[in-house]
Amino acid sequence: MSTKDVSSNMVFQATDVDAAARARLKGQKPVAIWLTGLSGAGKSTIANALEVALAGRGRHTYLLDGDNVRMGLCRDLGFSDADREENIRRIAELGRLFVDAGLIVITAFISPFRADREMARKIIGDGAFIEVFVDTPLAECERRDPKGLYGKARAGLIRNFTGIDSVYEPPLAADLRIDTLNDDLETCMERILAYLDQRGMVGPGATEA
Ligand SMILES: Nc1ncnc2c1ncn2[C@@H]1O[C@H](COP(=O)(O)OP(=O)(O)OP(=O)(O)O)[C@@H](O)[C@H]1O
């Protein structure tokens, strides 16, 4: 039986405790904050600082980070275009479930392709998806090279490395653009928090820290 045959026999099971009820219990507006940018742009660093700040405000969060997911849920996937797409699809489905569970989800994945990020927006839902472009030029990412990966990619030891021999498609209309070249970590993180506050995204009590 093909996957198509299986899914045509499925009926979505509704539950009495729904997304709104779970969000109400947590006293927050669930959302996915989707960070995208080159390797070394600062996604994980900013995601971590943001989660610390949100936890400090009593928000319930979950951080999904590239390598961690690739070591578990997505360990069967590589870095071909098709595998990158499947990686993002699974993360988006996971993000959708966590948002449904009432959490503020922060994701830190290069997510290089526009179409894949749009797929993630569709899966999670437009109203709960905030695309944040961590905009750091390739030259600066290469200078930082926090994991030593650019050095390896330039030496031909890693194939399909984003920015070197695999494309990065910058967002054309991100909800928010973060400039890590001119703003320090604290400022970058504060800008995201301010954006969430402005859109009423972190719920009642959010400004009490
Ligand atoms: N304003 C800034 N915001 C975030 N990181 C910064 C900033 N300025 C300098 N950095 C440095 O840039 C590096 C970013 O590394 P980080 O691991 O966060 O990148 P990443 O985008 O998660 O990369 P990868 O996709 O490989 O996981 C860190 O060493 C961090 O200290």
Ligand SMILES: [Mg+2]
């Ligand atoms: Mg990272």
